[in-house]
Amino acid sequence: MSKLGLHYQVFPEWAKKIAVPWAKMIDPGGAVSPLPQSRVIGRLWVDYDNAINAAYIARGAAGAEAYFQRCLSGYRNAPWIHCWEGANEPVPLYDASFALSCAAFLARWVDLMHAEGLKTAVGSFGVGWPGDGQAPLFREALIRSDYLAVHEYAAPTMRDGSGFWTLRYRKLIAELKAAKIRIPPILITECGIDGGVLQQSGKGYKDFGLNEEQYQKELAWYDTEISKDGEVLCATPFTCGPKKDWLSFEVTEKIANWVVQQHIIVVPPVPPPVFTLKLFKPVPPGSRFTQGWGENPAYYGQSGLPGHNGLDWGVPEGTTVTAAHDGVFYVGAQFAEAYGTYCWVYGKGFRTLYGHGSKLLAKEGQPVLAGQPIMLSGNTGHSTGPHLHLGLQIDELVTPGYGKWDDPTKFMVSDTAPLVTPLHDLAVALRWTIEESVREMKNMTPPAQIAPRLLELVDAEKGIAYRLERALEGK
Numbered sequence: 001m002s003k004l005g006l007h008y009q010v011f012p013e014w015a016k017k018i019a020v021p022w023a024k025m026i027d028p029g030g031a032v033s034p035l036p037q038s039r040v041i042g043r044l045w046v047d048y049d050n051a052i053n054a055a056y057i058a059r060g061a062a063g064a065e066a067y068f069q070r071c072l073s074g075y076r077n078a079p080w081i082h083c084w085e086g087a088n089e090p091v092p093l094y095d096a097s098f099a100l101s102c103a104a105f106l107a108r109w110v111d112l113m114h115a116e117g118l119k120t121a122v123g124s125f126g127v128g129w130p131g132d133g134q135a136p137l138f139r140e141a142l143i144r145s146d147y148l149a150v151h152e153y154a155a156p157t158m159r160d161g162s163g164f165w166t167l168r169y170r171k172l173i174a175e176l177k178a179a180k181i182r183i184p185p186i187l188i189t190e191c192g193i194d195g196g197v198l199q200q201s202g203k204g205y206k207d208f209g210l211n212e213e214q215y216q217k218e219l220a221w222y223d224t225e226i227s228k229d230g231e232v233l234c235a236t237p238f239t240c241g242p243k244k245d246w247l248s249f250e251v252t253e254k255i256a257n258w259v260v261q262q263h264i265i266v267v268p269p270v271p272p273p274v275f276t277l278k279l280f281k282p283v284p285p286g287s288r289f290t291q292g293w294g295e296n297p298a299y300y301g302q303s304g305l306p307g308h309n310g311l312d313w314g315v316p317e318g319t320t321v322t323a324a325h326d327g328v329f330y331v332g333a334q335f336a337e338a339y340g341t342y343c344w345v346y347g348k349g350f351r352t353l354y355g356h357g358s359k360l361l362a363k364e365g366q367p368v369l370a371g372q373p374i375m376l377s378g379n380t381g382h383s384t385g386p387h388l389h390l391g392l393q394i395d396e397l398v399t400p401g402y403g404k405w406d407d408p409t410k411f412m413v414s415d416t417a418p419l420v421t422p423l424h425d426l427a428v429a430l431r432w433t434i435e436e437s438v439r440e441m442k443n444m445t446p447p448a449q450i451a452p453r454l455l456e457l458v459d460a461e462k463g464i465a466y467r468l469e470r471a472l473e474g475k
């Protein structure tokens with residue numbers, strides 16, 4: 001979302017067709033806004049000279065009263081203005097007593113504006129100001145103003161002097177945050193390329209040999225940067241409709257139209273959700289794969305299936321079976337006739353089944369991690385020899401002929417569980433196991449019952465401890 005707006009010194013005829021969220025106008029007037037779709041920041045060009053502003057500012061609060069009275073008819077002449085900038089680019093802020101006067105001036109001006117029912121963009125600080133450590137001086141004005149206004153230029157490009165000339169507002173934000181002073185929303189009410197920062201005679205982008213496209217690239221860079229900072233609401237590059245001294249800064253109709261284009265957001269089409277899943281081999285490396293998905297249709301036809309509804313590994317009875325993914329362990333019951341002693345591991349939106357076991361190693365509802373021992377294999381249920389059967393169900397998927405069963409082959413990504421499981425998951429699993437141990441042992445009579453149970457628990461925790469060690473090694 002672009003934050004670029006437009007700045008008008010003299011309002012050109014072509015600008016009436018253009019709408020951006022934020023605009024700024026010098027010496028605006030008239031009963032009706034020429035930009036009804038924009039929030040317009042106004043600035044009165046008091047006597048066309050910053051030295052005049054400085055004279056008001058040097059007088060502090062009293063100067064603010066005089067300045068306000070000087071401007072009041074101008075404010076009332078454009079009632080549609082959203083907020084007003086005050087005295088332009090206070091200089092010389094390096095003079096400590098002037099800086100204090102400026103702080104008093106701004107605070108009083110904000111109060112006078114608010115009493116008149118007008119919103120304020122306080123500051124209008126020039127390039128490089130306030131100086132290091134000065135921002136907290138303006139506390140009183142900042143905690144009351146509607147906005148903070150800053151001007152940012154650099155040369156020969158906007159990127160040059162980044163952090164000092166342009167993007168300097170980040171220093172202000174840091175200083176104000178450190179001092180715990182409220183940061184009003186920031187309006188960058190002037191910006192662009194200005195040789196004045198180098199004390200060079202060259203001024204606007206044209207004087208540095210940039211064409212409109214090259215200048216647009218600078219503005220695009222700046223837009224990207226200020227969009228990273230939520231405190232900044234807009235930046236209005238100086239200026240559309242320049243008077244004769246500022247022709248080299250001209251934001252032309254072409255550039256203005258490009259700015260408008262930046263606000264037209266292209267929403268990319270949302271891709272359909274893709275089900276992603278990683279399943280790790282649930283038996284030790286080197287185990288013999290004996291039957292794939294869909295094999296032996298004649299045999300499985302007797303059970304109404306088009307073929308084998310999972311994957312088999314021929315492993316000796318008592319082989320450690322490990323979870324193929326992170327999830328929650330459940331004891332199997334519904335398919336006991338087919339799978340004998342079996343269990344489930346539930347993931348989010350899917351679950352895996354481990355069949356034909358001899359002993360379950362985890363407890364109902366226990367969080368388990370990929371690679372954690374959950375069962376010893378066996379030869380129970382409908383089985384023609386010792387093996388492990390792995391089944392997979394995916395909530396959003398029905399495989400024709402297989403119902404909820406789906407082919408795990410598509411998701412088997414590796415022989416081994418991942419090296420690093422997030423430590424948080426490991427901690428959750430470990431805590432559950434320990435809490436469960438304490439619950440159970442409270443009801444046991446020592447020592448005959450506890451000793452074998454302790455050995456079982458050590459077994460269950462071994463998998464977690466193993467993975468914890470590997471996770472720590474991986475760091």
Ligand SMILES: [Zn+2]
Pocket residue numbers: 291308310311312388389390
């Ligand atoms: Zn099988």
